[in-house]
Amino acid sequence: MAEFLFGDDLSNRIREVARRPDARCAVAFWGIGAAYEVFGGEFDQRDDVKIICDISMGGTNPLTLRQLGAPENNYLKYKDKLHAKTYLSEEGLVVGSANASSNGIGRSGRPAGLVEAGSFFPVGSPEWQEANRWFCSLWDEEGCLKVDQQALERAEDLWSRRARLPVEFQAEAPAGTVLDYDPDRDGLILLSWYTGNGGQVHNIEVADNGRSFLRISDDHNNGIMGKWICCFQTLKDGTRMAMNRNPYFFFSSDFENEFFAGQGEDPHIVYQRIDAPMPPPPFDFDDPDFRLAFRDVISRDDFSLLRDEDHNDPWLLIDHIDLMEKFWRAVQDAYRNATQA
Structure with missing residues (x-):
């Protein structure tokens, strides 16, 4: 039996359909975090998902395309001018107005940013069968490309x-508090320290295009692109922390720097491009209660390795992934105790 859906009922039904076997999504625009929001936490373990999106209108986040497996995923395609929002699987069919984004289906437990509506049709219904034929035909079209x-x-x-595009493609849902943050869903926020005023980048590419940067060894570069990082300042004794107004940036580009290689230092630089705006943060980084909780927790003995009091290598980010996960849980506990006391 067909159902007319809107609000949370529509968002939840889209998730139910997409998380069932043989999921096929012809959905124009995919926002940050869509892989988790639509398919759940096991998307990277699935081999039964086919996606067709649009990139010609600038409404699909390229970082999300990477999270969906691009450029290696043979089951991720694009079709210019696609504007459909069709979700199909062994659970049924949803057709409506909702893109795979925080505006379309919501994010982090919050409702969709736009008013959406759609219809559900059960598996095997005439509508489901016609949608299945349409998707297969679209998938095989010459202009539907990997x-x-x-x-x-x-x-x-x-x-x-995208700032020049219609509101449909613009601001995502507003960020909540650190209590809304889920590293499995939103991606682990990395931590790194620096002393003094930081270093200088001797490369015209970063000088012209870089907002913030971090120099890192090639051995520790895997798995950090498309992630947030917090760079906090520590004094020489390692006992006091300082946070600039904007200590967070997003890894969106990288290159090999010959200047640093010539100095015998790590030549790999990751940075945030000025012309590639950051995605919405997973929570409000400027919340004063969060900043107090951060300073409290990072100063604890349990997290001294994240401060590296001997000042060896702040760039070895992946050495302490488990500790970073514990750190963010501790920050949430400290924030909860401070705000709910």
Whole structure:
């Protein structure tokens, strides 16, 4: 029996359909965190998901394309001018107005940012069968292409211009508090320290395009692109922390720097491009109660390795992933105790 859906009922039904076997999504625009919100936490373990999106209108986040497996995923395609929002699986069919974004279906337990509506049809219904035939035909069309490296670069260019696009593609849902943060869903926020005023980047690319940067060894570069990082300042004795007004930035580009290599230092630089705006933060980084909780927890003995009091290598981010996960749980506990006392 067909159902007319809106609000949370629509969002939840989309998730139910997409998380069932043989999921096929012809959905125009995919926002940050969509892989988790739509498919759940096990998307990277599935091999039964086919996706067709649009990149020609600048409404699909290229970082999300990477989270969906681009450029290696052969089951991730794009079709220019696609504007459909069709979710299909062995659970049924949802057709409506909702993109795979915080505006379309919500994020982090919050409702969708826009008013959406759609219809559900059970598996095997005439509507489901027709949608299945349509998807298979679209998938095989000559202009339906794999999201390869060239397509990713095109998506990045068009996404960077999205401020000039209609509101449908713009601001995502507002951030909540640190209690809303889920590292499994939102991605682990990395931690790194620096002393003094930080270093200088001797490369015209970063000088022209970089907002913030971090120098890192090649051995520790895997798995950090498309992640947030908090760079906090520590004094020489390692006992006091300072946080600038904007200590957070997002890894969106990288390159090999010959200057640093010539100095015998780690030549790999990751940075945030000025022309590639940051995605919405997973929570409000400027919340004063959060900042107090952060300073409290990072100063504890349990997390001294994150401060590296001997001042060895702040760039070795992946050495302490488990400790960073414990750190964020401790920050949430400290925040909860301070705000709910």
